[in-house]
Amino acid sequence: MVLYHLFVLALVQGFTEFLPISSSGHLVLTGKLLGWSDQGLAIDVAVHLGTLLAVMLYFWRDLWMMMVGIGKLCIGRTGVETRMLINVIVATIPVVIAGYLLQDTIEAHLRDVRLIAWATIGFGVLLWIADKVGLTVWRVEHLTLKSAFLIGCAQVLALIPGTSRSGITMTAARFLGMERSDSARFSMLMSIPTIAAAGMLIVLEIMQSDNVSLEHDMILAAALAFVAGFLSIFALMAWLKRATYTPFVLYRILLGGGLLAWVYLG
Numbered sequence: 265m266v267l268y269h270l271f272v273l274a275l276v277q278g279f280t281e282f283l284p285i286s287s288s289g290h291l292v293l294t295g296k297l298l299g300w301s302d303q304g305l306a307i308d309v310a311v312h313l314g315t316l317l318a319v320m321l322y323f324w325r326d327l328w329m330m331m332v333g334i335g336k337l338c339i340g341r342t343g344v345e346t347r348m349l350i351n352v353i354v355a356t357i358p359v360v361i362a363g364y365l366l367q368d369t370i371e372a373h374l375r376d377v378r379l380i381a382w383a384t385i386g387f388g389v390l391l392w393i394a395d396k397v398g399l400t401v402w403r404v405e406h407l408t409l410k411s412a413f414l415i416g417c418a419q420v421l422a423l424i425p426g427t428s429r430s431g432i433t434m435t436a437a438r439f440l441g442m443e444r445s446d447s448a449r450f451s452m453l454m455s456i457p458t459i460a461a462a463g464m465l466i467v468l469e470i471m472q473s474d475n476v477s478l479e480h481d482m483i484l485a486a487a488l489a490f491v492a493g494f495l496s497i498f499a500l501m502a503w504l505k506r507a508t509y510t511p512f513v514l515y516r517i518l519l520g521g522g523l524l525a526w527v528y529l530g
Contacts, residue, residue: 269300270307274485277311278492281459282319282452283500284391284431284512285519289380292425293523296377310482312463314489319452319459322497326404326453344405348453351407355416355433355450356457362420363461381523383426388516391435395509398438403446404453411440419454426520429455434509444504452497 276294280287294300320327330352333345418436422429430451437447 274488275492278489279496281315282497284428286426286428289426310485311489314486315493316459318490318493351412355412355454358416359419380426381520384516385520387427388513392513394435394438399441400443402442404450
C-alpha cells in the first residue's frame, strides 16, 4: 500500500474514532473524494487495534475497576465496580446483535455519500439539542441498567455511516442527564468491546479469505492510529470539562452541507 495513503487513513481513523463526527463516514469519504481503492481488511484490523489500545491506555483506571468487578462477581459481591462492568456489557449487546444481523445490508446499501451527508447533519443537530436540554447531574457511577441499555440501543444507529458511534452515544447520555465529560467517558468505555468485536469480525473475514499478511504496513497503521486516537481522546476530555459540544456540531453541519453541495451541484 502507498505510504501516503496508509498515513492518511490511519490518522483519519485515529482522530475521528472517538470524536462525535463519525470515523466510518470520514473513512468512506476519504476514499471517495481522493479516488483511492479500498485499503483492505488487514489495514482495517490494524487501525482498529491502534484505536483500541489508545482508549484502553487512557481509561486504564476504569478498566482496572471493571476487572475488580469481575473478581467481585465471582465471589458473589457487588459494588460500583460491578455496576460499571454490567452497564458496559448491557450497553454493548444491542450493537453486537444488530451489527451481526445487518452487516451485509450496511455494506450494500448504506455507504452512499448522500446518506452520509444527511446523517452527518441530522445527528449533529440532535447532539446540539441534547447538549442544550440535557441536565448535568449524573456521572458514570450513577448510571442505571435501564439508562445503559437505552444508550446501547442508540449506539445501533451508528451502523449508519455518518452517524458517529461516539456522537450518538454521547447524545443519548446527555438526554439522560449525564455530565458532558462523563457522557464521553461512558461512550469511550463502550467503544472498547465494540471496537474489539468489530476487529474480531474483520479477522474472521480474513481467515475465511485465506489472505492474511502481517507486514510492516499493518504495524505502522496501528501505531499511527494509536497516537492519533490517544491525542483525540485527551483533547476531547479536556475540552468537555470546560466547554460544550457546539464546535463539533458546527463542523458536522459544515461538512454535511459541503458534501450535499458536492453531490447535488457537482
